[in-house]
Structure formats: structure tokens, C-alpha cells
Amino acid sequence: MEKTVIGVDVGGTSIKIGAVSGREVFGKTSFPTPGSDVEKIADEIAHTINKLAVQTGAELVGIGMPGIIDSEKGRVVYSNNIAVTDVPLCEMIKARTGFASYMINDANAAALAEWKFGAGSGTQNLVMFTLGTGVGCGSVINGMPPASGQTYLAAGGHIIVREGGRKCTCGSRGCLEAYASATALIADTKTRLKKQTSLLTGKELNAKVIFEAEEAGDKVAKAAVSKYISYLAAGIASVYNLLFPEVFVLGGGVSNAGKKFIDRVTQEVRTKIYSKQDADKIIIRHAEMGNDAGIVGAAVYAKMREKQ
Amino acid sequence: MEKTVIGVDVGGTSIKIGAVSGREVFGKTSFPTPGSDVEKIADEIAHTINKLAVQTGAELVGIGMPGIIDSEKGRVVYSNNIAVTDVPLCEMIKARTGFASYMINDANAAALAEWKFGAGSGTQNLVMFTLGTGVGCGSVINGMPPASGQTYLAAGGHIIVREGGRKCTCGSRGCLEAYASATALIADTKTRLKKQTSLLTGKELNAKVIFEAEEAGDKVAKAAVSKYISYLAAGIASVYNLLFPEVFVLGGGVSNAGKKFIDRVTQEVRTKIYSKQDADKIIIRHAEMGNDAGIVGAAVYAKMREKQ
Numbered sequence: 001m002e003k004t005v006i007g008v009d010v011g012g013t014s015i016k017i018g019a020v021s022g023r024e025v026f027g028k029t030s031f032p033t034p035g036s037d038v039e040k041i042a043d044e045i046a047h048t049i050n051k052l053a054v055q056t057g058a059e060l061v062g063i064g065m066p067g068i069i070d071s072e073k074g075r076v077v078y079s080n081n082i083a084v085t086d087v088p089l090c091e092m093i094k095a096r097t098g099f100a101s102y103m104i105n106d107a108n109a110a111a112l113a114e115w116k117f118g119a120g121s122g123t124q125n126l127v128m129f130t131l132g133t134g135v136g137c138g139s140v141i142n143g144m145p146p147a148s149g150q151t152y153l154a155a156g157g158h159i160i161v162r163e164g165g166r167k168c169t170c171g172s173r174g175c176l177e178a179y180a181s182a183t184a185l186i187a188d189t190k191t192r193l194k195k196q197t198s199l200l201t202g203k204e205l206n207a208k209v210i211f212e213a214e215e216a217g218d219k220v221a222k223a224a225v226s227k228y229i230s231y232l233a234a235g236i237a238s239v240y241n242l243l244f245p246e247v248f249v250l251g252g253g254v255s256n257a258g259k260k261f262i263d264r265v266t267q268e269v270r271t272k273i274y275s276k277q278d279a280d281k282i283i284i285r286h287a288e289m290g291n292d293a294g295i296v297g298a299a300v301y302a303k304m305r306e307k308q
Numbered sequence: 309m310e311k312t313v314i315g316v317d318v319g320g321t322s323i324k325i326g327a328v329s330g331r332e333v334f335g336k337t338s339f340p341t342p343g344s345d346v347e348k349i350a351d352e353i354a355h356t357i358n359k360l361a362v363q364t365g366a367e368l369v370g371i372g373m374p375g376i377i378d379s380e381k382g383r384v385v386y387s388n389n390i391a392v393t394d395v396p397l398c399e400m401i402k403a404r405t406g407f408a409s410y411m412i413n414d415a416n417a418a419a420l421a422e423w424k425f426g427a428g429s430g431t432q433n434l435v436m437f438t439l440g441t442g443v444g445c446g447s448v449i450n451g452m453p454p455a456s457g458q459t460y461l462a463a464g465g466h467i468i469v470r471e472g473g474r475k476c477t478c479g480s481r482g483c484l485e486a487y488a489s490a491t492a493l494i495a496d497t498k499t500r501l502k503k504q505t506s507l508l509t510g511k512e513l514n515a516k517v518i519f520e521a522e523e524a525g526d527k528v529a530k531a532a533v534s535k536y537i538s539y540l541a542a543g544i545a546s547v548y549n550l551l552f553p554e555v556f557v558l559g560g561g562v563s564n565a566g567k568k569f570i571d572r573v574t575q576e577v578r579t580k581i582y583s584k585q586d587a588d589k590i591i592i593r594h595a596e597m598g599n600d601a602g603i604v605g606a607a608v609y610a611k612m613r614e615k616q
Contacts, residue, residue: 068583068586077586078583078585078586124455124456124457125454125455125456137550139550139551141449141450141454141551142449142450142451142452142454143450144450146433146449146450146551146552146553147432147433147552148432148433148552148553148554148589149432149554151552152552153549153552153582153583153586154550154552155549155550155552155581155582155583156549156550157549158546158549158581158582159467159546159547159549159550160469160542160543160545160546160580161468161469161470161471162469162470162471162473162482163469163470163487163538163539163542164538165470170582170584171584172545172579172580172581172582174470174542175582179471230471230472231471234468234471234482235468237468237480238466238467238468238546239467239550241461241463241464241465241466241467242445242447242462242463242464242467242547242550243447243449243454243551244454244455244456244459244460244461244462244463245454245456246456246457271480272468272480273463273466273480274461274463274466274478274480274483275376275386275461275463276478276479277386278376278385278386278461281456
């Protein structure tokens with residue numbers, strides 16, 4: 001029987017916890033992230049872990065956390081979303097629960113979940129982009145997310161697709177996130193709407209309405225979506241050329257916004273890769289694990305580390 | 309005692325073969341690549357292997373080859389440099405020598421050599437760029453170059469650093485190679501020389517003389533070198549954000565052309581990465597394995613595969 005592991009997915013707005021067996025999640029609980037009050041974060045996570053442990057017999061914990069994670073020491077080096085620096089979270093959880101925990105960053109946790117049970121199941125190498133407010137990116141290469149020693153960061157949303165280009169939230173210029181996030185799509189559409197009226201004039205913008213207007217033939221939406229897809233495809237082509245992964249997984253709101261979105265991106269990536277005779281090797285799939293990806297992936301990581 | 313393995317480095321202009329023990333290469337031989345005559349390529353490689361095998365007792369062969377390599381079947385899927393498609397090279401070598409061989413692409417072979425014995429020794433993850441006529445790129449991630457199944461390609465020189473930018477030899481636009489190869493540096497300098505006289509006017513251009521002129525304060529050279537370094541740094545920063553490798557290794561002619569070249573690139577990369585508070589984690593080193601990298605790396609790969 002599959003061993004049950006408790007998965008913790010720490011986000012900027014909420015913390016989700018569940019007992020994970022295989023790809024199934026039981027007893028899922030969610031509560032608002034208590035700001036950057038580290039003691040309170042640890043208390044509330046530990047409280048839920050202890051309850052779930054009694055219910056399920058689980059004795060191992062996996063934690064997914066945004067930012068730079070030193071997995072060897074179980075330490076959050078730096079997390080922008082939670083606004084904390086140098087937190088020995090695994091030790092704090094151990095002190096409150098008695099259980100060992102392993103921590104990895106959230107984007108790689110999601111990639112591990114898709115790799116183990118979802119859209120990349122059965123592959124050796126996978127890269128996942130989450131197209132939302134920002135562009136998240138996690139990967140599994142030769143059986144594990146890449147790391148520097150055992151310190152994890154996954155900032156593939158900040159690969160530079162236009163040196164010297166648009167200012168990004170990270171302070172650099174030309175990052176993929178500055179072109180391929182929902183935020184970027186909306187901002188680009190707004191700029192175009194100042195010069196040209198459109199079906200979108202006066203509407204509240206989000207990725208879905210922009211793609212709908214594009215499908216209705218609206219010129220502003222068509223220009224914005226076309227630019228969006230070309231930059232996203234440039235980012236994916238870059239990663240393909242570098243890493244040659246068997247599958248790309250796209251998640252996040254934008255990936256559901258347009259009809260045939262995945263097909264269109266795939267076609268455009270095929271025109272941009274180095275080995276164009278190999279175009280049919282480009283495989284891009286929708287994420288399959290949904291909101292449970294973080295919890296499941298954190299549990300997958302804990303199990304992998306425990307075996308080492 | 310280290311087992312001796314024969315390493316073969318197939319290039320567009322020459323084929324180098326040697327007996328490899330640890331990082332040492334014995335009995336090194338080199339001969340011109342017989343065009344794209346596949347039978348002749350196999351005959352000449354096998355002839356040298358048989359001679360070296362008698363001398364050293366080696367019974368295992370590693371082959372590094374440019375292009376897309378199906379390592380499971382020992383097949384060259386496609387090689388642009390040698391202009392061949394679908395060649396079962398390992399089988400052809402076996403028929404002529406009796407020895408098993410394992411093949412990987414040349415850029416990943418060089419990266420394996422640097423990872424095992426050179427500038428990245430002791431690391432888990434390394435990315436290497438070779439800055440020459442083109443931009444080569446190989447990597448080792450979690451103990452092995454990344455692959456699609458067991459098919460290898462390493463075209464990280466074609467990550468897109470400027471979507472819609474300069475036309476690249478691969479047919480795409482905006483690739484790193486179109487900005488950060490010696491060829492690109494020379495072409496950019498030539499374009500600038502049409503508009504402005506300089507210390508370089510009338511000279512035969514190569515990376516070395518351009519960097520020398522830059523160090524002498526020449527304006528044209530300064531502009532060209534500054535642009536070169538900013539694009540190279542964008543490419544390295546992209547890869548860092550995505551993969552978080554412990555070390556980057558730079559080889560090829562350009563990496564030796566300028567004083568403090570590595571330091572300057574390192575400084576520029578630090579301004580472009582996502583996690584700027586982590587700037588001191590950017591480590592860029594000169595390649596150490598020189599011309600033997602291909603031979604040694606091919607042998608390293610054969611040994612790793614034989615152990616599996």
C-alpha cells in the first residue's frame with residue numbers, strides 16, 4: 001500500500017494541506033497565510049499536520065514554498081511572496097510535530113506532481129510553465145528538479161526573451177514574465193486600446209475576455225494575443241533547445257483562456273526551435289493536477305528524499 | 309586502476325581519437341573528417357580504435373558527435389556539421405571492432421569532461437558555453453546531460469535572447485549564437501566600421517583584435533564588445549534563472565580574447581538574474597579541458613552508460 005505523506009503548499013494568500021497517498025489527497029484543509037509572521041505560520045501548519053497525522057497515521061511531511069529553498073537544511077533562504085528571509089521552517093515543524101519534513105520550492109513541487117502523476121507521467125524530463133499573474137516555472141531533469149547543491153530556485157519565468165526589453169517586476173528587463181503573464185497580456189491590450197477602439201473598449205480585461213474578442217476577430221485582441229503567443233513560444237523554444245525535454249506542461253489561467261491555445265503555442269514553438277526537422281517532437285500538454293499539484297508535489301518530494 | 313576507454317571526438321573538419329584513463333589521454337590521433345562518407349568515417353575510426361585497443365587493452369568506446377544523437381540505438385539522427393541523417397554508427401563500429409560503443413552529442417561530451425575532471429569538478433549541475441564560430445552549449449543536470457528519452461541534443465546556443473531579432477544560421481531569429489558568437493562580434497564590428505573610423509579600420513578582424521582595440525579605448529570596439537557581453541550575459545542569466553546551476557563554464561576563442569573577460573561577464577550576469585540578493589552564487593569559470601574535452605567526455609559517457 002502507498003505510504004501516506006502530508007503535503008503542505010504554502011502560498012502568498014493561502015496555505016493548503018492534505019494527506020497524500022499516490023495522487024489522491026485526503027482531508028484537505030486551507031487557511032489564509034498569516035502574513036510573514038513565521039512563528040504563526042509554523043504553528044498553524046503544525047496544528048493541521050498533527051490533526052491529519054492522527055487521522056491517517058502519516059509520519060512524513062513535504063513542504064512546497066515559494067522562493068529560494070535550502071532543502072538540505074530545510075531552510076527558506078528567501079521568499080518574496082511571504083516576505084521572509086532565512087527561516088528554518090523544517091526544524092520549526094519538527095519541534096511542533098515530531099515529524100521529519102522536506103521542503104522544496106513550490107514551482108518545482110508542481111512540476112514533480114505533473115511528472116509523477118499528471119501530464120508528464122512516464123517522462124524523464126519535463127518543464128512546466130504556469131501562466132497566471134506571473135509566469136511560474138518548474139522542471140524535473142533526470143529524475144529531480146535542478147538545484148545548486150540542494151538549494152532550489154525555479155525562476156524560468158524570468159528567462160530573458162528580449163534583452164533590453166520591457167521592465168519586469170524582478171527589476172531586470174525582457175523577462176518572459178513581462179510578456180507572457182496574464183498581467184502582461186492585459187497591460188499590452190490596454191496600451192493598444194488607447195490608440196484604437198475595439199470590442200474590448202470599456203470592458204474589464206482578463207485573459208479570457210481578450211481571447212474571446214480575438215476569436216471574434218477583434219483587431220486589438222488579435223495583435224495582443226499574437227504578440228503574447230510569439231513571446232511565450234520564444235521562451236518555450238529556448239528551453240527546448242537547451243534541455244530537449246520530452247514534454248512541456250502549461251498551467252495557470254491563460255492556458256485555459258483560448259480555444260486551441262495549446263495547439264497554437266505548439267505550432268509557433270515548432271517554427272522557432274533549432275532542429276526544425278524534429279518539430280513533431282515538441283509536445284505541449286495542459287497541466288492535469290489542478291489545485292492539488294502543490295500538495296501532491298511536496299509529498300512526492302518528501303518521499304523521494306526519504307529514499308535517498 | 310582506472311579502466312581505459314577509447315574516446316572519439318567527431319568534428320566537422322577532423323576526428324580525434326585517444327585512449328582515456330581518468331582525465332589523461334594517451335596515443336592521441338587526429339585525421340581529417342572524410343566528408344559525409346559514412347562508410348569511410350566508420351572505417352577510419354575503427355582502424356584507429358583497433359590500433360589503440362591493441363596498445364592499451366581498451367574494450368569500450370565512447371563517441372562524441374555533433375547533432376541529434378539517439379544514444380539508445382547508437383544512431384546519429386541528424387548531424388548538420390557532418391551532413392548525415394540516420395546513421396547507425398555504433399553498430400558500424402561494433403561490426404568493425406567487436407567493441408561496444410556509446411554515443412552522445414559533442415557539446416554534452418565536453419560538458420561531461422568539465423564536470424568530471426575540469427572546471428565543474430565536484431558539482432552536480434553545470435552548463436558550458438563554447439564561444440567560437442558558433443555558440444556551443446552542453447550541460448550536466450543531476451548527474452547526466454538532459455535528454456529526451458535517450459536522444460540527445462544540446463542547442464543552448466540557440467536560446468532566444470531577442471524575440472524577432474537578428475537572423476540566425478539555424479533559420480530562427482534572435483538566438484544567442486546570433487549575438488554571442490565570434491562571428492556575430494566580428495559582423496557587428498564591421499557594420500559599425502562602415503559608419504565610424506576606428507583603430508580597427510582596415511584590419512583583419514577577429515575576437516582578439518577587437519578586444520585589444522576595446523582595451524585601448526577604441527569607441528567602435530567598445531560599443532561592439534559592450535553589446536556582445538550584454539547579450540551573452542542575458543543568455544547566461546536566463547539559464548541561471550531556469551536551472552540554477554552551481555557553475556557555468558566558458559570555452560572557445562572568445563573566452564580567451566579579453567582581459568578579465570570572465571569577470572566582466574560575471575558582473576553583467578549578476579545584474580540580470582532574478583534573485584539579485586543571490587548574486588554571489590553566480591560562478592563562471594574558464595574551461596580547463598582544452599582540446600581533449602571531446603575525447604575525455606565521450607569516454608566518461610561510455611563508462612557511465614556501461615555502469616547503468
